[in-house]
Amino acid sequence: MTFDTPDGPVHAVTDVDLTIEKGTTVGLVGESGCGKSTLGRAILRLLPENARISGTVRFDGIDLSSRSPKEMRDLRGRNIAMIFQDPMTRLNPLMRIRDHFIETIQAHDPNVRPEAAVKRALKVLADVRVPADRMNMYPHELSGGMRQRIMIALCLLFKPALLIADEPTTALDVILEAQILQLLQSIMHEYDMAVLLITHNLGLVAEFADRVAVMYAGRIAEEGATVPLFREPYHPYTQGLLRSVIDLDTTKLYSVPGAPPSLLGESVGCPFYPRCEKRMAVCEAVFPEIRLVGEDHRRVACHLY
């Protein structure tokens, strides 16, 4: 995927192949600007005018790229739902919570009467543990945790098969974050829903995801099952990222040298080359295609393997 800008094309996401199995959680990790959010939006085609996409997105075997805008609108929320980082900016400050639910339901089923919609909403609200009287409140009257629960409830109305969660807890404090993730986890099982968890937080991925994809400079650097990937990361960037995590056991600080590259214009070679501690001559000239490495269906884009 490429964005046309006055300075030239920005290659936000390049050659990404990613599969999410039914009912599983895939963690998409990377630092700011690596293309993880753009990828999440590309699945739902929630992109600005200047975006150019190539490639296909298949959902349940159906190619979404051939769908009309109207068909996509119906699919969003019904089959694939998305929650965002900041629930305050996603809820309309002038609308009561109940009206958010009525609007969402009627967007897909225009014939549902408001009373029926509210009844449906109350069932979902109980699932996310929000007291029923919150329905009559405005977003600003609710706490941050309640707002994010309501966002989740709005996503659950149509029992989507896939939930794209873009930094769902980044705006929340650590205890609240853990609460919301526990909730998401139980709901996932209850609704048999797959989750694409987009985050910069490796800790969340380790606790939550079945598989992990690490993105760097718009590409997937490494992808594999969570446990083996954390136990033995192959890509030097994944290794660096895992070493740079500061947790309660950290005794020595580490940071990856340098800074991520600009995605403006064409590039050759491995995008991580300038920062890599294991770089070789070939890395500068030839881009490493992602390929299967080892036995646990791990894919790595690195000339070392």
Added chain:
Amino acid sequence: MSAALLDVEDLHVHFPVFRGFVQRILGGGDVKVHAVDGVSFSIAEGEVFGLVGESGCGKTTIAKTLVGLVRATSGRILFRGDDMTHPDPKTLFHVRERIQLIYQDAHAALSPAMTVGEATADVLRTHGLATETGERVAPKSEADLRQAVYRIFDDVGLRPPAFYYDKYPDELSGGQKQRVVAGRVLALRPELIVADEPVAMLDMSVRARMLEFLMELKAKHHLTYLFITHDLATAKFMCDRIAIMYLGRIVEMGPARTIYANPKHPYTRALLQAIPIPDPERRTKKVLPRGEVPNAIWPPAGCRFHPRCPVALATCGWEGRDVIALLEERWLSPELAGREALAGPVEEWEANGLVARRDVGKSDPAPVQVLIRKIVQETGGPLGDAIRDIRVEGSTILVEFRPPDSLVPKAVEGRVVECLLY
């Protein structure tokens, strides 16, 4: 340990809440946010002291109070023994040469219309160049000033300085901007640096570099840090001593090593447990505190953590509104809500201090009283034990609690804890 550089004694910072005209006439007294509500700590010279807590706990308000951006409501702030709680403008000018603040968002701290060189030079124009003897002299010429900025940039690792001088903030990376901010702060040769979430906005792969940089500066310039963060892992790495804050109070304070090895306050334990562990082979089921941080306008009675505390006692501060919260939580289950409909709805309950009440109007209060008794009994726990009486007065059901035990910070195994368990 050397003498205290900073002493904060029983600091209170309250913010009035603006209320509409009608509400003010209807009364209800002054409404205030109790952002900081009786906080005392001291920082020794050369120390890294951490203030740790979640958003809204008051840590940033303390930082702003120290540099005079917010006025203390009461209490004292002593810097090297000098009272600077309410500095006059002239004193404040000099206070800021001694205490400087590094903000979380370096981008917002820099003017987008000024080159970072100019932004730094501006500080030197205002405060003068610091000399070896500690005096400040006005720069002799613009060239002189530019050279001084170059020295500062070189010091904070922005090399070559001439290259960075003419850059605008949006041309620099997050880490570089944070270095500019640090340079501008160091230009004043401060003795205490208050760093408010200095790495929260940086990406993980470069966060460590910034922390190392802060530690280098500290060693080179003999600085003392007040390090403010919500991240317990970073605090553990950076701080000599830490204070854990919750809703405007310090709940546990002591040497970082002691607290991390064996946290005593239930809130500290909850915080530590909630941190995600970047190791999928150590996944554990977390037991998290209930609910969210309450509103600081009406903080809970007794220990502020009691409504969420997993090990609360009957004497921790249970009050009227806790009963209402209990009913609300129970009735999240549609089944219970149906069975106990007689006691509700929640909106008809009203709390006032230690009492919760509901006027049942024309219906018979006796069965409601019985039902509330049953609910409380079923729930059990400290809340139930704290209830003095469930009675009927006319058409009103009243649930009354016993007053809480008084809560004072106590020395427990090498740290101070504010908790009735000890």
